[in-house]
Amino acid sequence: MRVFVTGATGWIGSAVTDELLAHGHKVVGLARSDEAATALEAKGAIAHxxxxxxxxxxxxxxxxxxxxxxxxxxxxFSDQAGAGRSERAAVQRMLDTLEGSDRPFLLASGLASGVTGRPLTEDDPSPHSGADSMRGGSENLALEYAGRGVRPVALRFAPTVHGRGDHGFTAALTKIAKERGAAGYIGEGSARWAAVHRSDAGQMVRLALENAPAGSRTHAVAEGGLLSRDIAAAIGDYLGLPTVSVAPEDAEAHFGWIARFFGMDLTASSSRTQELLAWTPTGPTLFEDIAAGAYELPE
Known part of the structure; x- marks a missing residue:
């Protein structure tokens, strides 16, 4: 297949690009800069x-x-509503272009939901609708096109898609721990995060492209829910720093922008995704990656 990939040089997108190319697909990657275009072309992809x-x-x-x-x-994060409106406009335009073609449209989403007390499942709809909602309500918008001649598939990624070179949430927490001299968690540390290794996420996306039915919600999740205090302890152990509780009222001052996410319960199951796509995560766990130095900081 000839596949147009936005974010093709990003953390997840570069793994998806590699996975697609390795399995015989042609990748056309969106490139905002000469550097991105050169990186794509060096892999054998086409830069758009x-x-x-x-x-x-x-x-x-x-x-x-x-x-x-x-x-x-x-x-x-300074204009999340604006980012959501931009996302919705982009998704709407591409969906309208594909309408009636029966071609697949896969889009990145997340695990933030109104579900509490249990892991989020693939049957749980996103509560986010409308241009001013999280990510512009793009997941629900896309799935509406299942009856309009498009094969939409929601890709819900774990909050930490980890691996060496990751510059996301876990990297931010590691940097904050080194700066503060302690690896912190919020309150009792009972908030839970799902996790998946980057290579497993890339493989899941490729399988979803090839096999997921229209209207599917898929979960790129290998570990369903790691306690925030255990994530902090793993970071502290690696850095040789103590692990400390940070009072909820002090969380923003301690963690900055990531506080709002580190205090959220983002746990999910991927059992139905694994069954649907014959996908079995095999990459390292988050704690194995941390211990192996995947989040090593420069001196």
Whole structure:
């Protein structure tokens, strides 16, 4: 298949690109810069110049593709509503381009939901709808096209997609721990995060492209729920630092922007995804990656 991938040079997207190329697919990656274009071409992918706000560019790439994997997102925590509106506009334009074609459209989503007291499952709908909601309500928007000649699939990624070179949540927590001289968690540390290794996430996306039915919600989750105090302890053990509780009222001052996420319960099951796609995560666990130095900080 000829697959248009946004975010193709990002942390997850580069793993997806490698996975697709290794299995005989042709990748057309969205590139915002010469550096990104060069990186894609060095892998044997095709660079398509443009950005998320260039809707005509997105539409032209989607129109000539056999399928679309949309992974890019503006992670602007100072204007989350604006980022959501931008996301919705981009998703809407690509979906309208694909309407009636029966081609797949996969898009990145997350595990944040109103579900409490149990892991989120693939049967649980996203509570986010509308342009001003989280990620512009793009998951629900996309799934509406299942009856309009598109094969939409939601890719719900664990909050930590880990591995060597990760610059996301776990890397931020590690940096904060080194700066503070202690690895912290919030309150009792009972919030839980799901996790998945980057290589497993890349494989799941490729299998979803090839096999997931229209309207599917898939969970890129290998470990369903790791306690935040255990994540902090693993970071502390690696850095040789103590592990401490941070009072909820002090969390923002201690952790900064990541406090709002580290205090959330983001736990999920992937049993139905594994069965649907014949997918079995085999990569290292988060704690194995931390212990092996995947989050080593420069001196």
């Amino acid at each position: 110049r443009g950005g998320l706000d260039d809707l005509d560019s997105l539409a032209s790439a989607a129109a000539t593709a056999d399928g679309v994997i949309h992974l890019a997102f503006k992670h602007d």
